[in-house]
Amino acid sequence: MAYLAYLVLLVLLTAIERTWPGWLLIYDQGPQLVAAAIISAGLCAGPVAGCFAGLIGALLLGSAESAWLGGTFFAYMALGTVVGLLRGTLLAERAPMAALVTLAAVPIVEIIRLIFAAPPNPAPWVLQLLIAAPYSALLAMPVFAGFHWLTRLLAPEP
Amino acid sequence: MRATHAPAVRWEPILAMMLLALIFTWGQHRARAVGETSLPERGARAVVWPLQSLLVRGGASTRTVATAAYRGRSLVAENQELERRVRELEADRLRMVSYYLENSAMRKKLGWAPLEPPPAVAARVIDWSSGQGRKRVTIEANRELERGNIVRTQAGLVGRVIEAQGTRGTVMLLTDTESAVAARVLRENGDFGMVSAAPEASEHMTMLKMIPHSNRADLRMGDVLISSGDGGVYPQGIPIGFIERVETSAVNVSLITAYVHPFADFEHLDYVLVERRGE
Secondary structure (H helix, E strand, C coil): CHHHHHHHHHHHHHHHHHCCCHHHCECCECCCHHHHHHHHHHHHHCHHHHHHHHHHHHHHHHHHCCCCHHHHHHHHHHHHHHHHCCCCECCCCCHHHHHHHHHHHHHHHHHHHHHHCCCCCHHHHHHHHHHHHHHHHHHHHHHHHHHHHHHHHHCCCC | CECCCCCCCCHHHHHHHHHHHHHHHHHHHHHHHCCCCCHHHHHHHHHHHHHHHHHHHHHHHHHHHHHHHHCHHHHHHHHHHHHHHHHHHHHHHHHHHHHHHHHHHHHHHHCCCCCCCCCCEEEEEEEEEEECCEEEEEEEECCCCCCCCEEECCCCEEEEEEEEECCEEEEEECCCCCCEEEEEECCCCCCEEEEEECHHHCCCCCCEEEEECCCCCCCCCCCEEEECCCCCCCCCCCEEEEEEEEEECCCCCCCEEEEEEECCCHHHCCEEEEECCCC
16 A cells, blocks of 8 residues: 555656746756655665555656667666665654755765766756755655654554 | 664665666567657656646746836837737738738649648746757647657747657657758759858857768758658658858768758747648
8 A cells, every 4th residue: 555655756756857947947957856765665665665655656757758668777776776775773763864865875876877868968967966966955854754753653564 | 973873785786776667678678669658767757747737837827927017118118019019910811811812822723632721729937958969849739649750839840759648748859969851952953961050169059060962062051941741751842941151071071061040949949839740
């Protein structure tokens, strides 16, 4: 049941990320809500849920933007699984922890995706990354709150 | 430093999901090799795209209401200005109709086939995808889209539909680094060439570039470029842009590049027109 709820949240966050209003973009860059959702799922429910969120998030985001799925799957599923291993550690159930992990994870995910599809010009990519990481980290807190509430309500894993 | 004892990790479902991801990736590569879209991608889009469409519509309505509430007084002046503009456009339209009738009469006298306006349909842009040289948008029309449909604005060519799913489709813009269109200069004996994205010149504004087929091409500032129809991807005669500057390579003087300012405003694509190829 919790996985179904995660799926619905991921669909909603993918649609919001892809239609982020122009006036909220910073240098044409919006937040990576799907990455924040995967991290939240991992922190709240463990590596299996994190990997599941990575699988679904990558499929939804990759399909919506007509991207190659291989690199996106690898980056997001690895992110969800690794972050899931942090579940149960000190502060893992605190929203600022989700923000900190997102701040670190967004550049790592983008670097992994970079290996699969290199940009023609690295300068805008670096600028976008510098904006996307803190922007996503800031919005990771409400995203985490949503996932945390759902997990407590439906408790997918012991 | 653990607050509670973490349960042992179950790796079997993780490995199963990784296997599923591999199958999806393999399916995508197989489908793209034959110009199709894989089933998982179609399923994901069938879920996400309608929601995106809803959010775009909702966002536009909210913006309208917020703007009206914030700038109530200035909207009256803006409305008057728009009414004046509508009257001007109506006068332009009547002038165009008279030209069209005159053209039709001349074609009839010459024995040429009558000129039918292309039945383009309007489509709303519901998704923007950029980065790493990719410049694509997702559009939603009120009729079924097909792969290869030509997308333009009233001003000029925008791109073509590369993936279609019902009334929604992905458009590869002319500014995408994978895009190219056969073009010609709109002049008597105008030169032919290929127009593609110019990311190296697009730091402040969107630019395209034309590489002429001939190394003795006569390209001039202000020349208007239209699609030539060569290659059969785009029909001929669609305006693309005008030449802003012409550069000759310092190494090889026969290498000419014309930088083109596109007529279509790629920064503000909210609505576009979709034509079937050949229409």
